Amino acid sequence: xxxxxxxxxxxxxxxxxxxxxxxxxxxxxxxxxxxxxxxxxxxxxxxxxxxxxxxxxxxxxxxxxxxxxxxxxxxxxxxxxxxxxxxxxxxxxxxxxxxxxxxxxxxxxxxxxxxxxxxxxxxxxxxxxxxxxxxxxxxxxxxxxxxxxxxxxxxxxxxxxxxxxxxxxxxxxxxxxxxxxxxxxxxxxxxxxxxxxxxxxxxxxxxxxxxxxxxxxxxxxxxxxxxxxxxxxxxxxxxxxxxxxxxxxxxxxxxxxxxxxxxxxxxxxx
Numbered sequence: 001x002x003x004x005x006x007x008x009x010x011x012x013x014x015x016x017x018x019x020x021x022x023x024x025x026x027x028x029x030x031x032x033x034x035x036x037x038x039x040x041x042x043x044x045x046x047x048x049x050x051x052x053x054x055x056x057x058x059x060x061x062x063x064x065x066x067x068x069x070x071x072x073x074x075x076x077x078x079x080x081x082x083x084x085x086x087x088x089x090x091x092x093x094x095x096x097x098x099x100x101x102x103x104x105x106x107x108x109x110x111x112x113x114x115x116x117x118x119x120x121x122x123x124x125x126x127x128x129x130x131x132x133x134x135x136x137x138x139x140x141x142x143x144x145x146x147x148x149x150x151x152x153x154x155x156x157x158x159x160x161x162x163x164x165x166x167x168x169x170x171x172x173x174x175x176x177x178x179x180x181x182x183x184x185x186x187x188x189x190x191x192x193x194x195x196x197x198x199x200x201x202x203x204x205x206x207x208x209x210x211x212x213x214x215x216x217x218x219x220x221x222x223x224x225x226x227x228x229x230x231x232x233x234x235x236x237x238x239x240x241x242x243x244x245x246x247x248x249x250x251x252x253x254x255x256x257x258x259x260x261x262x263x264x265x266x267x268x269x270x
Contacts, residue, residue: 019084020084020085023081023082023084023085024085026038026081026085027081027082027085027086028085028133030133030137035137038128038131038133038134038137041078041124041128042125042128044074044075044078045122045124045125045128048071048075049119049122049125049163051067051071052119052167053183055067055068056170056182056183057182057183057184068108068109069108069109071108072105072107072108072109073109075101075104075105075108076105076109079098079101079102079105082098096123097123097124097126097127100123100124101123101124104119119163119164119166119167119168119171122160122163122164122167123160123164125156125160126156126157126160129153129156135149139238146237146238147237149238150230151227151230151231154223154226154227154229154230155227157223157226157227158220158223158224158226158227161219161220161223162187162190162191162194162220165190165194165212165215165216165219165220166183166186166187166190167183167186168212169186169189169190169204169212169216170182170183170185170186172208172209172212173186173204173209174186177204177205177209179201179202179203180202185202188202189202189204190216193213193216193217193220194216194217194220194221194224195220195224196217196221236248236249236250236251237249237250237251237265239263239265239266241256241258241259241261241263242261242263243256243259243261244256244258244259244261246258246259249263249265251265253265
């Protein structure tokens, strides 16, 4: 929705310092460079996660620590820009995903910690995929995403959960559990626990390990069921009814099933 050129909100934005106006645009508006910036954030998160996985397979060295610090500085700059853009920075800072970001950044910037909690950065992916502005852009830019949004979001939720729990297993076990030597071992355990297969060749000892296994099994089954539901339930399209606001309709619907109002769902034809 466009802001009227002489509205109170426009005047308030115009009164902001130049850097805050820029960051406000990048994070909250739909200009071309803001769209590119937010896609860039998704790419940054993907690179960060791949970096964490890759460095878990190699010995810590000065080169890895320098790369950690450099990536941490990039993430810190983005973190500061996000707070600078927010109309309520303290509320933004108190958000759990923002706190997780802060912890991950500290771990990158302190070499002795390495990327210890860097896997928490995956929460940022979930937060971005809950942004209505980004979802609208993905639906507009990628027709396949629009047709399969529920399935793709459910699959991303599951993948992020697997990544976070694998990171948690690795970081809590690899120093004391000889069965968890690298990220692949942690991923193997997470998948077997999540699917309740439980081959038994890798276990997490102690009360903490058992509780972590329970969390993986309980939450993992829930996410699997959600993904299966989105895959097998009848396909529907998202289009807000102008009368009652109902979002999901049959692909060939002419009237809203909730209120009967005439709807005009865009269709490319067959």
